[in-house]
Amino acid sequence: MSEKNVKEPIRKKWIWIVMVIILLGNVPWYFSVGSYKPLILGIPYWAFIIVIFSLLLCAYLSWLCIHQWNIVEDEEESDKGGEE
Secondary structure (H helix, E strand, O other), X not given: OOOOOOEOHHHOHHHHHHHHHHHHHOOHHHOOOOOOOOXXXXXXXXXXXXXXXXXXXXXXXXXXXXXXXEOOHHHHHHHHHHHO
């Protein structure tokens, strides 16, 4: 079995800082009360901004799972398959 670098993103502070920034952008608390203009593609601008931040959050989490998470589980599963 080859040794693989195990990385867990929970230990990296920059990941949490970016996550908090994206989540704060996704909450409409910083918009003025009752504002709905201008409209972007028929949607109030605040809703459009929230959709953009939601997509950004999805992309960020996907990127984290693909590039920042190396766990030993994959190798353990392949070893189990060979033993049976």
